[in-house]
Amino acid sequence: MAENEARKTTIEDVARAAGVSRAAVSKVLRNAYGVSPAMKLRVDKAIEELNYRPSVAARAMRGSSYTLGIEIPDFGNQFFTRVLRGASRALAGTNYQLIIAPAEEGMRQGYRAIEALLDQRVDGLIAVSPLVSQEWLERAAVQTPIVMFGRHDESPYYDTVAGDDSAGTAALMQHLFDLGHQRIAHLTINALSSAARSPHDIRLTTYEKCMVDAGLAGNIRVIRCGEGLDPSYEAARDMLDEGPAPTAIVAGHDELALGALRAVMERGLPISVAGYDDVPLAGHPLVSLTSVSQPGEDMGARAVEMLLERLAGRDVAEHETYAPELRPRKTTYPPARES
Amino acid sequence: MAENEARKTTIEDVARAAGVSRAAVSKVLRNAYGVSPAMKLRVDKAIEELNYRPSVAARAMRGSSYTLGIEIPDFGNQFFTRVLRGASRALAGTNYQLIIAPAEEGMRQGYRAIEALLDQRVDGLIAVSPLVSQEWLERAAVQTPIVMFGRHDESPYYDTVAGDDSAGTAALMQHLFDLGHQRIAHLTINALSSAARSPHDIRLTTYEKCMVDAGLAGNIRVIRCGEGLDPSYEAARDMLDEGPAPTAIVAGHDELALGALRAVMERGLPISVAGYDDVPLAGHPLVSLTSVSQPGEDMGARAVEMLLERLAGRDVAEHETYAPELRPRKTTYPPARES
DNA sequence: TTGAAAGCGCTAACAC
């Protein structure tokens, strides 16, 4: 009932139908130089009639696959959704396709996903805060243009797009100080060896610096958790149950903030919580979470453009940083209601 | 500074290093029949040393690509994230890779994404409630095993995995009736011609049937909106501003419900809102949204298994339906607070 | 401007 019955139409079929050579069809396909309008017309007609679609595999073997890859670490984080949308839009109108590889949890996270993309012979790839070492990525970038997204460890071998996490965090801390907070805790994801200079690293160190500068070094408190709503909830809950509660919690990103918020509400404590990324829900009246906004769509689109520029010949690395914007919102929450 | 310097290692290199033929290496790679343990050892060693990774493109040309594709219509919907996780997990341990194609908005939505996956010569693909016609999908399924996820239009040509949307919606409606609601509106996404028997179609018709059966045919009210938080917010807001308000709104899924909830809160109206899918945030104390839970991870994993079974030779279609579970939660919300 | 032919890296069929 399934499996290959009809053979797929090949470039050969198109060539025969149009009465030209395979090479001619190939040229039309890539609108390469040296095809008469007349021939292009006939070939296009044949392609249309036969409903021909070139095999990415075959193309990838000789030339390019016309495919860009993007590695995403965590689909739970809605910020990445924005990045994806931006990337997708920037590709519309080109003849490039986007494929995504999910980096499942576990130590070898980013490596496997990026390797999978490389195995597909993508023409370029965007790695979103990948948990891979810089040298490894540089070696990979020799073969395939790479845009590192989020991390701040710039390299002459690959381009980077990142938000100014330092400025964003500083603005957020200042906001909390202005509100009178002195005992501010920081909830961040577990430290991953290879993720030096990750956004979360910068946010953490900036948090610490701000505390120190404000003369609150003694109040520094860092809590680690796994990625996601539940791990952040549990970590925050444990913190609240263990020691003296802080008056505010700054989370590494909004999803963690939401998890922490759940713990805060369950305990009925008057603790302010703030996040990062300003995901769509942060502005919802139900949530109204203070956060730091990043232009995710623009950043995603720019990452794609950088790749396209590389494919067009650029050979010096570019590093772009986007300014974040503080989104001050509610700071005190009602305790949990029924259910 | 970039671009190909070192040639990638090929099967040839491995063969030479191990002192065997390319065919031998190929067999080891696929752990095919007829390789002595001794040879396997030497080949594995060479692969390891050379850090060899087979080219998916080259493999796809002759045999299989060892790649499964999944088309996802909307990353804003966190239910799909669960499905993805399940699919990803089911693949761990196999030598298959997962690649995702995003179906951007626009009319040709699903087609482009699925075609992109087919162009990559994936060995099988999961199409998540795609907006494509049944015949088109059947034709595609002749070439490549397909699991249709979500939609209920079963076919002898492809497998399906779906939730029992009818039962889920009925349970939800009953819950609202029990609570005394009579004027219940339904907020659903815009009707797409080719999406007959989509989950949203079923939810809509079940809503209507429940209303009729309860003798409330006159109170039926269906509002359409685009996908996402903002479109659903706007649609709900317009509805509230236009006519007499319902006492409850049943949304096609949680994201739409959240959008509607924003409108309800802004208007300060005592309207109950319910969603579908029970996304992680629905259970958050801040949100506490009544919803219908579906075992997304199991469903995603099962879809992958079905594909694997097809690749292993099964040739009759299978159709699996998963029972949903009502998650009754809070029904009245406070009006919006400052900011 | 067009076409012929070589070959990308792999697997499958078959010979040894």
Add this chain to the structure above:
DNA sequence: GTGTTAGCGCTTTCAA
């Protein structure tokens, strides 16, 4: 149990 060989569908010289 192992190697030889013929292509898969394209792109890319290079000659016509």
